[in-house]
Amino acid sequence: MNKYRSHNCNQLRKKNVGDKVILSGWINKKRDHGNLLFIDLRDNYGITQCIIDKENSNFSSLEKMQLETVIKIEGKVVDRSSETINKEIDTGEIEVTINKFEVLGACKELPMPVFSEQEYAEEIRLKYRFLDLRRKKIHENIILRSKVISFIRNEMNNLGFLEYQTPILTSSSPEGARDFLVPSRLNPGKFYALPQAPQQFKQLIMVSGFDKYFQIAPCFRDEDARADRSPGEFYQLDLEMSFVEQEDVFKVVEILLTNTFKKFSKKKLMFDKFPKISYSDALLKYGSDKPDLRNPLIIRDITEIFERKDVSFEIFKKLVKSGSRVRCIVTKNTKNKPRSFFDGIDKWAKDQGASGMAYFTFEKDNEIAAKGPVGKFFSEDSLKELMKKTGAEVGDSIFFACNKVKELEKITASARDKIASELDLIDDNSFAFCWIVDYPMFEENQISKKIEFSHNPFSMPQGDLKKIDFKDPLNILAYQYDIVCNGIELSSGAIRNHIPELMYELFSIAGYDKSQVDSKFSGMINALSYGAPPHGGIAPGIDRIVMLLANEKNIREVTMFPMNQNAQDLMMNAPSEINDNQLKELNLTIKSKK
RNA sequence: GGGGGUGUAGCUCAGUUGGUUAGAGCGAUCGCCUGUCACGCGAUAGGUCGAGGGUUCGAGUCCCUUCACUCCCGCCA
Numbered sequence: 221m222n223k224y225r226s227h228n229c230n231q232l233r234k235k236n237v238g239d240k241v242i243l244s245g246w247i248n249k250k251r252d253h254g255n256l257l258f259i260d261l262r263d264n265y266g267i268t269q270c271i272i273d274k275e276n277s278n279f280s281s282l283e284k285m286q287l288e289t290v291i292k293i294e295g296k297v298v299d300r301s302s303e304t305i306n307k308e309i310d311t312g313e314i315e316v317t318i319n320k321f322e323v324l325g326a327c328k329e330l331p332m333p334v335f336s337e338q339e340y341a342e343e344i345r346l347k348y349r350f351l352d353l354r355r356k357k358i359h360e361n362i363i364l365r366s367k368v369i370s371f372i373r374n375e376m377n378n379l380g381f382l383e384y385q386t387p388i389l390t391s392s393s394p395e396g397a398r399d400f401l402v403p404s405r406l407n408p409g410k411f412y413a414l415p416q417a418p419q420q421f422k423q424l425i426m427v428s429g430f431d432k433y434f435q436i437a438p439c440f441r442d443e444d445a446r447a448d449r450s451p452g453e454f455y456q457l458d459l460e461m462s463f464v465e466q467e468d469v470f471k472v473v474e475i476l477l478t479n480t481f482k483k484f485s486k487k488k489l490m491f492d493k494f495p496k497i498s499y500s501d502a503l504l505k506y507g508s509d510k511p512d513l514r515n516p517l518i519i520r521d522i523t524e525i526f527e528r529k530d531v532s533f534e535i536f537k538k539l540v541k542s543g544s545r546v547r548c549i550v551t552k553n554t555k556n557k558p559r560s561f562f563d564g565i566d567k568w569a570k571d572q573g574a575s576g577m578a579y580f581t582f583e584k585d586n587e588i589a590a591k592g593p594v595g596k597f598f599s600e601d602s603l604k605e606l607m608k609k610t611g612a613e614v615g616d617s618i619f620f621a622c623n624k625v626k627e628l629e630k631i632t633a634s635a636r637d638k639i640a641s642e643l644d645l646i647d648d649n650s651f652a653f654c655w656i657v658d659y660p661m662f663e664e665n666q667i668s669k670k671i672e673f674s675h676n677p678f679s680m681p682q683g684d685l686k687k688i689d690f691k692d693p694l695n696i697l698a699y700q701y702d703i704v705c706n707g708i709e710l711s712s713g714a715i716r717n718h719i720p721e722l723m724y725e726l727f728s729i730a731g732y733d734k735s736q737v738d739s740k741f742s743g744m745i746n747a748l749s750y751g752a753p754p755h756g757g758i759a760p761g762i763d764r765i766v767m768l769l770a771n772e773k774n775i776r777e778v779t780m781f782p783m784n785q786n787a788q789d790l791m792m793n794a795p796s797e798i799n800d801n802q803l804k805e806l807n808l809t810i811k812s813k814k
Numbered sequence: 815g816g817g818g819g820u821g822u823a824g825c826u827c828a829g830u831u832g833g834u835u836a837g838a839g840c841g842a843u844c845g846c847c848u849g850u851c852a853c854g855c856g857a858u859a860g861g862u863c864g865a866g867g868g869u870u871c872g873a874g875u876c877c878c879u880u881c882a883c884u885c886c887c888g889c890c891a
Contacts, residue, residue, distance in 0.1 A: 249851075256848035273848065287841085306851055329842060332825055335852085336840080340825070343883055396891035416891080443890045571818095676891050712891090785884065 224292055224324070230266025234313045236297045241316060243268060244292040244324060246354065247285055248335050257283055259318075261293065264359075268311045270295065272318040282321055288334055288351070290325035293318045342776070347790040349781055361778050365766045368484055369436055372457055372762075375476050381434040381459060386421035388414060388438070394732075394740050395677050397441035400452070408807035414440035417759060419678065420744045422460040423716055426755040427747045434459040436762060442787075447774045448708060448764060451787035454775075456711070457765075460757030466699050466715055469756050470494070470655060473703060477710075477760070481651055484769045490514065490652040494703070498658040507547075507633025509659075512707030513652035515640040519632045520610050522548050522620065530599035536578075536622040547632050548620035549639060550612045555581045555591075557617070561642065562592065565619060568638055574621060574631040581617040582607060588614070626666070637707075651705055651768065658682070659700035662693045662729060673730050675700050678723075678744075679714035680756075685722060693729045703760065705768060713758025720748045 224244045232241065248262035255274040259282070260267050270293055272279055285291065295316040306312035331347075332340050334354045345352040353359060373383065392399045392413035399413035415421070417439045425433045437458040445451040457476075461469060474494055481489060490513065502509050505518050525531055526540045536546055554561075562579050569577040580592030582603065590598045598606070612618060619639065621631050640646050661681050663674040671693055679698040681688055688696060699715035717723050723745060727737045737745055766778040776782040783789050803809065 251850045251853050252847085253850070253853075254847040256850080258850050258853085260851070267851095269851070271849085301849085304849055304851085308851080312851090329824070333841065336825085337852095338826060338840085341821090341883070344825080393891085397889080419891085441890060444888085446890090447885070449890070673891060678891085786882095 228265040229261050229263040229268045230310050232268060232297050232311050232314050232316070234299065237299045237314060239297045240294070241297055242292065242294050243270070243316060244290065246334075247287050247289050247291060250283075250285070250287065252283055259285075259293075261291070261316075262354075266311060267309050269306065269309075269315040270318050271315050276318065278318065278321055282318070285323070286327045286329065288327040288330060288354075289323060290327070292322045292324050294320040342784065343790065346776075346782065346784055349791050353780065358777060361766070361770045361772065362780055364484065364770055365762075365778050365780075368480065368766055368769060369762065371480060371483060372476065373436070375479055376434045376457075376459070379432075379472055379475065381432040382430065383435055384425055384430065384433055385435065386415070386418040386425075386437065390415050390421075393420075394736075395673060397443050400440045400442050403806040403808055405805050405807075416441050417456060418458055419676075420741065422458055422757060423678065423718075423744055423755065424747055426460055426462045427718075427750070427752045429462075429753075431462045432460075433757075437759070445783075445785045445787070448767065450763065450775050450779060451783050451785065455762040456759040457762055458757070458759045460755060462753040462755045464715070464754070464756050466657070466701065466756065469713060469715075469758055470701075473711075473758055473760065474653075477653065477703075477705075477765075480765065481769065485651070485771075488650050490647075490650045491654070494653040494655050496655040496657050499656055499660065500658070502656050503629050507629040507631075507636060508707075509656050509702060510704045510707055510709045511654070512637065512646070513654050513704075514646045514648075514650055514706060515636060516645055517549050517551070517636045517640050519547050519549055519636060522546050522606060522609060525602055525606055525609070526622075528599075528602050528605075531597060531602045533578075533594060533597035539622045544622050544624055545628055546620055546622045547628050548610060548618050549632065549636055550610045551617045551619070551639060551643060552613075553615045554617040554643070555583065555615045562617070562619075565635065565639060565642070569621065569631060569635060572631060572634060574623070574627070577619045577621050577631075577635060579617060579619045582612055582614050584614045592617075653703065653705045656702040656704060657700075658697045659702075660694065661696040661698040661700075661726065664694060670731060671729055673726075674698075675712065676714050677727065677730065678716050680717045681722070681726070685719070690725060690729060699756065701758070703758070708764055708768065709761075710764055711758050711760035713756065715754070715756035718748055718752040718754055720745055723748065 221242070224242065226242045229243060229245045243261055245261040245263035248260040248267055251258040257272050257279065259270045261270050272282055293316065295318040297314050298317055300313055300315055330351065332344050332351060334351055353362065376383070389402060389412040392401065392411065393416070397416050399416065402412040402414065404410045404412060418435065418437050422433055435458045437456050438453055439456050440453050442452070459472070461472070478489065478492070495513070497511070499509055502511055504521065505511070507519050523540055523545045526533065526536050526546050531537070540546060566576045566579065578594045580590040580595040583589050583591045587600050588603045589595065589600070590603055606612065606618070610618065619635060621628060621635070623631065660674050661679065662671050664670070665672050675698065679700040682697040682699055700712070701714065702712040703710045717726065724734050724737055732740070763775050763778060767775055770778050772778055781789065781791065788794065
């Protein structure tokens with residue numbers, strides 16, 4: 221028998237009554253009755269109630285043990301009387317009477333309680349992450365994460381994919397996010413970059429003939445954090461397949477995600493077959509390329525209404541003449557909502573930096589009328605036309621805003637979320653997946669007016685490759701797709717461009733000449749010239765998948781050792797200063813801060 | 815880089831219109847308690863009210879500056 225334990229803390233049952241056992245674990249909780257002491261002993265597996273009374277010589281020292289001390293106890297399993305059974309824990313029908321105990325790991329006074337549902341400041345949780353991780357919810361989240369990853373690995377293997385590792389020290393790439401850089405000692409003045417994703421490597425794996433690749437891949441991007449975005453590093457289920465079309469990738473991902481979400485969550489999937497929404501449709505109907513489809517509200521363009529003579533809402537009419545659009549959200553049967561609801565949305569929109577949201581409710585007495593502060597500007601005919609256009613009925617309300625398309629999309633998208641949450645329209649018990657497809661290959665930079673890759677420079681343009689109009693790049697669509705679940709972007713992927721000449725052509729539109737492409741993407745562009753298979757893939761974010769499954773709103777709740785918002789590890793004190801020798805070896809000098 | 819929120823005991827928080835000695839629960843320490851499972855009861859210790867400056871007879875409270883954490887915008891092929 222192992223000297224630390226004969227059983228774990230979740231193993232003993234009624235059938236063990238009478239057994240002599242050894243248990244080890246943390247003191248989760250003590251209940252001291254003076255002459256009788258209960259100790260909840262906890263390990264990874266569960267909790268066992270241990271008990272000792274004054275007759276035992278160990279009583280007084282055990283009584284003084286600090287919570288979270290690691291102890292080993294020897295004792296006997298005894299039955300609990302029916303009134304004292306604890307149904308909350310698996311071992312609740314028995315308890316262990318302690319004969320002997322030994323301290324295995326002493327514990328100082330705790331900076332934060334472990335046994336508590338209480339929420340704590342992030343700072344203290346991250347500094348004492350090893351204590352935080354002992355707490356039930358997050359401990360279970362991390363275990364869930366492990367199980368999800370292992371399940372995914374297994375599924376991928378079953379789907380015929382093999383896992384390959386790719387380098388962590390690689391080269392900086394000019395597109396995309398800011399790189400994390402690592403100075404090279406052997407090559408003074410030169411830097412490695414940590415991969416933002418193994419993008420080029422996985423394509424090279426396809427060129428190397430491996431056909432189906434996957435990896436639970438660490439990715440590093442030096443961008444600012446958000447609740448659903450760790451600073452620094454995150455993990456993707458990176459996958460790539462040869463000789464495939466877009467639909468083949470979709471099929472694999474739908475199988476994988478459906479199986480994973482069905483296995484690890486009780487929430488229902490809203491769609492068995494994930495709907496496909498084009499990028500342009502998504503922006504029009506949801507104002508966003510990551511729509512939450514649990515939300516039934518749809519945005520509609522009603523600009524034409526403001527070009528009518530019998531509409532006298534002059535502020536909007538004037539804006540429309542100068543190129544702005546008007547878009548609206550209709551809410552069903554909201555005529556009895558209090559004025560404060562409508563004004564609340566308007567005020568909220570103003571707080572978001574928009575010029576507010578106009579609104580009215582469709583009413584009918586003798587004729588159709590618009591009730592609300594701006595209702596008087598609309599004729600009956602114009603209201604009928606509006607109802608036809610939007611599907612609104614008497615009793616419904618309409619919220620609308622006017623602005624340039626980009627700003628309008630932004631404000632209507634958040635208004636859509638805001639209104640739905642005010643009206644409680646979102647079913648929190650479901651997952652709504654969708655594909656966003658047909659991304660444009662390029663977009664115009666709002667400030668510099670330069671043409672840039674809108675997503676991934678390695679994507680394959682759509683259509684007959686011989687007929688692509690490179691003179692009109694903003695109209696080129698790509699075989700580029702995202703998968704979205706409940707408004708969270710889970711991943712993006714593409715069918716890749718495996719034709720070097722086409723690649724040079726596309727890069728030249730984005731302002732890179734041949735020699736720049738050759739030097740920046742040397743590995744890949746070179747490889748594509750030696751017989752590259754058509755290929756494509758995708759890379760769902762593991763952290764976000766686990767976040768959805770664990771029903772958490774913050775990615776740090778599913779990350780074992782996360783950094784804070786300023787990309788500092790408060791437990792390990794990273795980043796830290798390095799000594800002069802290290803700097804010297806790396807040929808670096810630090811500019812003194814002002 | 816910008817905007818919002820928060821910062822008071824080891825932890826979670828309360829603190830009125832600016833007014834005497836800044837409070838509670840948990841935790842810690844000590845005492846009482848043989849059936850609890852958030853055990854109970856009593857006592858004690860524990861405070862640079864994030865920091866600095868200002869207004870005032872008087873500041874946890876008002877003003878300015880600044881720092882930390884967090885949420886959002888920018889950024890994230």
